[in-house]
Amino acid sequence: MFLSKRILVTGGSGFLGSHLCERLLNEGAEVLCVDNFYCSTRSNIEHLLGHKRFELLRHDITFPLVVEVDEIYNLACPASPVHYQRDPVQTLKTSVHGAINMLGLAKRLHAKIFQASTSEVYGDPEIHPQTEDYWGNVNPIGIRSCYDEGKRAAETLFFDYHRQHKLRIKVARIFNTYGPRMHPNDGRVVSNFIVQALLNKPITIFGSGEQTRSFCYVTDLIEGIYRLMNSPDHVIGPINMGNPGEFTIRELAEKVIELTGAASQIVYKPLPHDDPCRRKPNIDLARKELNWSPAVPLAEGLKKTIAYFDKMLSTFKALPETSEPYRDNPGEGVMPLV
Ligand code: UDP
Numbered sequence: 001m002f003l004s005k006r007i008l009v010t011g012g013s014g015f016l017g018s019h020l021c022e023r024l025l026n027e028g029a030e031v032l033c034v035d036n037f038y039c040s041t042r043s044n045i046e047h048l049l050g051h052k053r054f055e056l057l058r059h060d061i062t063f064p065l066v067v068e069v070d071e072i073y074n075l076a077c078p079a080s081p082v083h084y085q086r087d088p089v090q091t092l093k094t095s096v097h098g099a100i101n102m103l104g105l106a107k108r109l110h111a112k113i114f115q116a117s118t119s120e121v122y123g124d125p126e127i128h129p130q131t132e133d134y135w136g137n138v139n140p141i142g143i144r145s146c147y148d149e150g151k152r153a154a155e156t157l158f159f160d161y162h163r164q165h166k167l168r169i170k171v172a173r174i175f176n177t178y179g180p181r182m183h184p185n186d187g188r189v190v191s192n193f194i195v196q197a198l199l200n201k202p203i204t205i206f207g208s209g210e211q212t213r214s215f216c217y218v219t220d221l222i223e224g225i226y227r228l229m230n231s232p233d234h235v236i237g238p239i240n241m242g243n244p245g246e247f248t249i250r251e252l253a254e255k256v257i258e259l260t261g262a263a264s265q266i267v268y269k270p271l272p273h274d275d276p277c278r279r280k281p282n283i284d285l286a287r288k289e290l291n292w293s294p295a296v297p298l299a300e301g302l303k304k305t306i307a308y309f310d311k312m313l314s315t316f317k318a319l320p321e322t323s324e325p326y327r328d329n330p331g332e333g334v335m336p337l338v
Pocket of ligand 1: 080081176187204207271272276
């Protein structure tokens with residue numbers, strides 16, 4: 001008899017988590033989705049609830065979890081600055097206590113475990129593009145530190161469990177990712193710009209708009225994560241995952257205006273503290289070890305994301321006040337989660 005793998009996905013109803021759950025179900029796995037719904041929505045996984053190999057558990061991974069699984073994908077953590085700065089202590093606990101709890105679980109079960117790390121471990125990088133051997137330039141006491149340092153500590157924990165307990169680990173450093181199921185009001189640049197454009201509201205560029213980011217479409221990223229998890233045991237990372245195409249934030253704004261046909265003006269707002277000037281992954285390692293590189297160009301991914309938000313806006317008729325980002329008052333303006 002064919003026995004499917006039992007796979008735990010923490011943060012499974014979030015933006016990335018929900019796409020990953022779908023992918024794993026398509027691969028024939030039994031999926032246990034764990035989420036505390038702090039900044040994710042049930043609607044992301046509603047369509048999976050009737051699936052016979054899908055199970056949802058409301059749980060906060062800062063507390064121990066006792067379940068029986070074969071593999072763990074640890075994605076739980078608010079990832080947008082607005083969300084992770086709303087309760088920074090909880091953010092740090094989610095990364096650190098969450099990693100300890102999940103690593104402890106993996107150790108008991110002899111399960112392979114994946115960690116969603118981040119390009120934020122590079123901070124405001126002094127080398128460009130960023131390679132995995134760069135140790136980063138992170139402010140330990142700034143407003144982004146709860147996320148950056150939490151994810152750095154989680155990486156340390158993963159590598160110590162690997163060295164000390166021979167745990168099979170997989171660590172990906174995920175660069176900016178976008179696509180359907182991003183929260184419309186999580187304050188991130190792609191969702192902000194698209195929602196603003198669709199509502200014909202001003203597009204808010206923070207700073208001069210000369211800062212750069214590299215945007216990876218969600219299905220590309222999920223493919224990379226899946227390949228890493230299923231790569232030979234000696235491939236443990238950290239391994240960069242992102243799209244090496246680099247754009248200024250102003251270029252992104254112009255592209256979104258062009259693709260939506262919006263009448264929006266661009267307005268300039270202050271740059272939040274510690275906002276990295278530039279970011280672009282070197283993905284040579286992922287190409288070599290996983291034969292992976294992103295396939296979806298920005299314009300194509302943006303069209304799909306625009307279609308998603310357009311449908312959402314026409315279903316709910318309005319979105320808010322809310323698409324206005326409030327970087328200096330985290331939490332304000334965040335839409336109630338459904
Ligand atoms: N940004 C912007 N307008 C917005 C939201 C973000 O200009 O409405 C900028 C932000 O200051 C940063 C970049 O876009 O320079 C990416 O921001 P995001 O929060 O999406 O990701 P991160 O800063 O974590 O890379």
